[in-house]
Amino acid sequence: MTKGINFALINYLKINGYRTMSRVEVVVGIDIGGTNTVFGFVDRKGNCYYENSIPTKAEQKAEQLFERLFFEISKAQKKFEGKLALVGVGIGAPNANYYKGTIENPPNLSWGKVNVLKLIKRYSSLPATITNDANAAAIGEMLFGIAKKMKNFVVITLGTGLGSGIVVDGKLVYGADGFAGELGHTIVDPEGRQCGCGRKGCLETYASANGIKRTAFELMASTSTPSILRSIPYEKLSAKDIYIAAKKGDKLALECFDITARILGFKLADTVAHLSPEAIILFGGLACAGDLIIQPTKRYLEENLLNVFKNKVKVLQSALIERNSAVLGAAALIWNEMENKA
Amino acid sequence: MTKGINFALINYLKINGYRTMSRVEVVVGIDIGGTNTVFGFVDRKGNCYYENSIPTKAEQKAEQLFERLFFEISKAQKKFEGKLALVGVGIGAPNANYYKGTIENPPNLSWGKVNVLKLIKRYSSLPATITNDANAAAIGEMLFGIAKKMKNFVVITLGTGLGSGIVVDGKLVYGADGFAGELGHTIVDPEGRQCGCGRKGCLETYASANGIKRTAFELMASTSTPSILRSIPYEKLSAKDIYIAAKKGDKLALECFDITARILGFKLADTVAHLSPEAIILFGGLACAGDLIIQPTKRYLEENLLNVFKNKVKVLQSALIERNSAVLGAAALIWNEMENKA
Numbered sequence: 036m037t038k039g040i041n042f043a044l045i046n047y048l049k050i051n052g053y054r055t056m057s058r059v060e061v062v063v064g065i066d067i068g069g070t071n072t073v074f075g076f077v078d079r080k081g082n083c084y085y086e087n088s089i090p091t092k093a094e095q096k097a098e099q100l101f102e103r104l105f106f107e108i109s110k111a112q113k114k115f116e117g118k119l120a121l122v123g124v125g126i127g128a129p130n131a132n133y134y135k136g137t138i139e140n141p142p143n144l145s146w147g148k149v150n151v152l153k154l155i156k157r158y159s160s161l162p163a164t165i166t167n168d169a170n171a172a173a174i175g176e177m178l179f180g181i182a183k184k185m186k187n188f189v190v191i192t193l194g195t196g197l198g199s200g201i202v203v204d205g206k207l208v209y210g211a212d213g214f215a216g217e218l219g220h221t222i223v224d225p226e227g228r229q230c231g232c233g234r235k236g237c238l239e240t241y242a243s244a245n246g247i248k249r250t251a252f253e254l255m256a257s258t259s260t261p262s263i264l265r266s267i268p269y270e271k272l273s274a275k276d277i278y279i280a281a282k283k284g285d286k287l288a289l290e291c292f293d294i295t296a297r298i299l300g301f302k303l304a305d306t307v308a309h310l311s312p313e314a315i316i317l318f319g320g321l322a323c324a325g326d327l328i329i330q331p332t333k334r335y336l337e338e339n340l341l342n343v344f345k346n347k348v349k350v351l352q353s354a355l356i357e358r359n360s361a362v363l364g365a366a367a368l369i370w371n372e373m374e375n376k377a
Numbered sequence: 378m379t380k381g382i383n384f385a386l387i388n389y390l391k392i393n394g395y396r397t398m399s400r401v402e403v404v405v406g407i408d409i410g411g412t413n414t415v416f417g418f419v420d421r422k423g424n425c426y427y428e429n430s431i432p433t434k435a436e437q438k439a440e441q442l443f444e445r446l447f448f449e450i451s452k453a454q455k456k457f458e459g460k461l462a463l464v465g466v467g468i469g470a471p472n473a474n475y476y477k478g479t480i481e482n483p484p485n486l487s488w489g490k491v492n493v494l495k496l497i498k499r500y501s502s503l504p505a506t507i508t509n510d511a512n513a514a515a516i517g518e519m520l521f522g523i524a525k526k527m528k529n530f531v532v533i534t535l536g537t538g539l540g541s542g543i544v545v546d547g548k549l550v551y552g553a554d555g556f557a558g559e560l561g562h563t564i565v566d567p568e569g570r571q572c573g574c575g576r577k578g579c580l581e582t583y584a585s586a587n588g589i590k591r592t593a594f595e596l597m598a599s600t601s602t603p604s605i606l607r608s609i610p611y612e613k614l615s616a617k618d619i620y621i622a623a624k625k626g627d628k629l630a631l632e633c634f635d636i637t638a639r640i641l642g643f644k645l646a647d648t649v650a651h652l653s654p655e656a657i658i659l660f661g662g663l664a665c666a667g668d669l670i671i672q673p674t675k676r677y678l679e680e681n682l683l684n685v686f687k688n689k690v691k692v693l694q695s696a697l698i699e700r701n702s703a704v705l706g707a708a709a710l711i712w713n714e715m716e717n718k719a
Contacts, residue, residue, distance in 0.1 A: 187553045201651065203552075208545050210653025211529045212689060220683040221647040232683055305563040309543065309651050311552025341562040341574055347554060 058120040059084070062373075063108055064366030066168065066359075067128035069093060069143030072104060075359060076111070076119055077366035081179030084119060085111055086359055097138070097149040105158035124163035125369030126151060127171030127361055129198075134213035136165055164372045168192065168361060169216060170207055172318050172353070173200025174371050175364030181316060181354035188314045189306060190353070191218065191299075193321035193328075196231070197239035197246075201310065218306060219243070223298055242299040244274035244320050250291045251277055262287035278324050292327045299328075300335025307336070307344050314349035318360065322352055400462040401426070405450055406708030408510065409470035411435060411485030414446060417701060418453070418461055419708035423521030426461060427453055428701055439480070439491040447500035466505035467711030468493060469513030469703055471540075476555035478507055506714045510534065510703060511558060512549055514660050514695070515542025516713050517706030523658060523696035530656045531648060532695070533560065533641075535663035535670075538573070539581035539588075543652065560648060561585070565640055584641040586616035586662050592633045593619055604629035620666050634669045641670075642677025649678070649686050656691035660702065664694055 061076040061084060068091060075086035089103055112121055128151070130141045136152030151165050166174075173190040176182040182190075186205045192198040197219030201208040208215045219239035220232055227236025228249060240246050251264055251272065263280050264272060264287060280288035303315055315336070321328060333350035340348070355363055403418040403426060410433060417428035431445055454463055470493070472483045478494030493507050508516075515532040518524040524532075528547045534540040539561030543550040550557045561581035562574055569578025570591060582588050593606055593614065605622050606614060606629060622630035645657055657678070663670060675692035682690070697705055 203545050203550050204548065206546065208652065210545075211655035212653055212686075214685050215529075215651065215653035217650040217653075217683055217685070221650050222643070222681070225643070225681075234681075234683070301564070301567070305647060306651065308559040308563050309557065309648065310550065311554055311557035311559075313553035339564070339567075339576075341559055341576070343556050343559070344554075 058118060060122045061119045062123040062125055062366050062369045063121060064362040064364070064369075065104065065124065065126045066171075066361035066365050067091065067100075067126065067138070067141075068361075069129075069141075072100065073359065073362050074104065074108060075362040075366070076115065076121070077363060077370075079370055081363055081367070083359065083362065083366075085115065086362060087111060091144065093144050097144075097146045097151070097154065101151075101154055101158065105155070109158075121161065123161050123369040123373055124155065124159055125171070125365040125367070125372075126155075126163070126165040127168045127365040127368065128165065129168055131165045131167045132213040133164070133166040133170070133207075133209050138165070162369065162373055164369050166207070166368055167198065167200075167216075168364070169198030169318075170200040170209075171364030171368050172198075172355075172360060173202055173207060173316075173364075174367040175355055175360060176316055176318070176353060177202060177205075178367040178370060179355065179363055180360075181351050182314065185313050187310065187312045188316060189218075189303075189310065189312050190316045190318050191303075191322075192319040193243055193317060194319040195244050197243045198319075202312075203310065218302075221302055221305065223302060238298070238302050242295050242302075242321075247274050247277055247291050247295045247321065248272050250294050251287065254287050254290055254294075258287070260287045260290070264288060274321055278327065281324075281327055289327075292324065293331055295321075296328055296331030297335045300332045300337075301339050303332070303336050304339035304341075304344075307340060307348055311344060312348060314351050316351045316353055318353040318356070323356055325352060400460060402464045403461045404465040404467055404708050404711045405463060406704040406706070406711075407446065407466065407468045408513075408703035408707050409433065409442075409468065409480070409483075410703075411471075411483075414442060415701065415704050416446065416450060417704040417708065418457070418463070419705060419712075421712055423705055423709070425701065425704065425708075426457065428704060429453060433486065435486050439486075439488045439493070439496065443493075443496055443500065447497070451500075463503065465503050465711040465715055466497065466501055467513070467707040467709070467714075468497075468505070468507040469510040469707040469710065470507065471510055473507045473509045474555040475506070475508040475512070475549075475551050480507070504711065504715055506711050508549070508710055509540065509542075509558075510706070511540030511660075512542040512551075513706030513710050514540075514697075514702060515544055515549060515658075515706075516709040517697055517702060518658055518660070518695060519544060519547075520709040520712060521697065521705050522702075523693050524656065527655050529652065529654045530658060531560075531645075531652065531654050532658045532660050533645075533664075534661040535585055535659060536661040537586050539585045540661075544654075545652065560644075563644055563647065565644060580640070580644050584637050584644075584663075589616050589619055589633050589637045589663065590614050592636050593629065596629050596632055596636075600629070602629045602632070606630060616663055616666075620669065623666075623669055631669075634666065635673055637663075638670055638673030639677045642674045642679075643681050645674070645678050646681035646683075646686075649682060649690055653686060654690060656693050658693045658695055660695040660698070665698055667694060 065074045073088040076084045169192045190200045199218035224236035228240035230237035407416045413430045415430040418426045532542045541558045541560035566578035570582035572579035
């Protein structure tokens with residue numbers, strides 16, 4: 036009888052226990068972009084076991100995206116059956132609201148307002164959470180990146196626009212309504228460049244991939260500095276073209292980076308006056324320019340700081356820049372959530 | 378035997394227990410100013426049982442101030458013997474650092490750097506804590522004032538300068554070094570007015586008692602608007618004079634308030650973009666002007682807000698304005714501390 040029970044137990048463990056015990060717990064990190072939606076299985080240490088992407092299909096409804104997405108996720112899960120145990124779902128998306136679980140009027144998608152957390156309950160009963168991409172990046176840096184030991188820092192994402200995620204005392208700042216951290220829309224110059232938000236002179240019209248492009252065209256118009264950029268039309272010029280030109284020593288392109296950093300450093304001094312962070316971490320496309328943007332931003336920030344903050348605040352490049360940072364950020368979001376609730 | 382023990386217990390309670398039970402627990406809130414140092418006994422609900430002040434004597438050392446101060450406090454304690462039980466010490470002071478327990482180079486005092494928490498251990502073994510006056514004001518509003526049910530708000534103190542205390546998720550933001558919340562030194566105009574901090578165009582050179590006075594003199598110089606303020610020399614004109622003139626309908630004085638509010642509202646839009654607070658609370662001398670400053674600040678803030686924040690953020694006058702807000706703030710600081718550590 037005792038023997039019998041033991042056999043049964045061993046059989047049970049063989050089928051369930053051993054297998055569960057040897058399975059690695061992962062979450063699925065999902066990054067919803069205007070063109071592609073990327074997802075990946077990520078463990079607590081930030082190791083990514085699998086990654087794939089599907090086209091977002093801007094013309095489709097949100098329901099259709101999530102149906103296609105969870106079909107792909109469950110297909111991928113099957114490949115790892117017995118090896119990976121999926122324990123949570125983290126989503127990063129533009130205009131996502133952490134409190135409400137919604138995405139509202141995302142740029143480049145015709146969704147209107149969608150309650151994503153409600154929607155994905157059709158496909159998964161796992162713990163799930165959502166936030167905007169810049170907030171996800173900040174938690175990604177905290178769990179897997181350069182902010183591992185930091186409690187107070189700000190992540191600035193320099194993509195097409197400028198996003199930001201603020202961490203105070205180890206926690207992301209959401210504010211009263213979930214929309215805190217819109218540093219891209221602090222004002223540099225109320226008479227300045229037209230912004231997509233309807234106002235003028237927002238920081239992101241200067242410090243972003245699109246901002247540096249506008250600066251290049253302003254410089255081409257206002258100076259006679261020769262530049263290889265003068266042969267490229269407005270619609271075709273990218274921040275990467277400016278980077279490549281700068282790397283070759285193109286004076287006008289170098290000036291673009293200097294102006295971008297000067298404006299960014301100037302406004303980040305205000306951010307330091309609010310939050311006194313240990314570090315400001317630059318993330319996203321334009322941050323890949325490395326020292327072309329990091330060093331001058333640091334210098335201009337220092338020049339503009341109140342004495343009490345001088346020589347204290349680090350300006351760092353994201354440590355996730357070579358990896359799929361968006362998926363890692365979304366994964367970090369749900370890991371962080373599950374740990375704080377545990 | 379049993380009877381004997383009961384008697385002893387009753388006697389013990391008569392001497393210690395009953396008395397302790399009927400005594401009201403209070404903390405001493407201390408506000409160190411350049412001219413006077415005020416203190417008061419405040420219970421958990423914000424009732425102040427006693428208040429007094431001594432001259433700070435700027436020429437004396439910190440040690441001498443605290444010796445005189447604690448002598449007065451213990452004298453006052455004796456008056457309330459058996460009625461009040463002192464359980465903590467809260468201190469608000471300019472340039473105080475919460476993390477270090479220090480006051481560093483306070484304006485108008487020749488102290489250098491003083492470790493206040495260490496110093497007062499000579500006089501009291503009670504739990505003690507210190508922070509700058511604006512942070513104390515923020516906690517005062519949270520415990521006893523208009524922010525009682527709020528988790529995310531910003532207090533702006535409009536005194537000689539502009540101070541601020543930021544609350545995120547029910548906790549004061551100190552940042553990496555204890556110096557977060559220096560909104561008075563965010564930049565309105567890098568070519569603007571000379572600030573005491575050595576830089577130019579800081580918000581406090583416009584939005585403060587001293588700022589509105591500078592605005593008055595700028596307007597007297599740049600316009601021909603008749604005004605009763607034109608008879609007062611620079612050294613004598615106070616923000617209160619401008620307030621009284623505005624109340625009488627003096628156009629130039631009214632214009633001063635409008636300009637102050639316009640600049641304050643403009644910069645507070647950046648603060649909202651960082652923190653998305655539920656409310657911004659105006660505190661201190663200039664806030665006593667009530668609707669002359671609150672209403673236009675609210676209007677200009679709205680004009681400058683990113684769409685997602687519009688019609689969400691309250692602009693309120695401090696609820697502590699009629700009471701000794703500085704002592705209440707310092708008292709709230711230590712009550713809050715003791716509760717969070719309990």
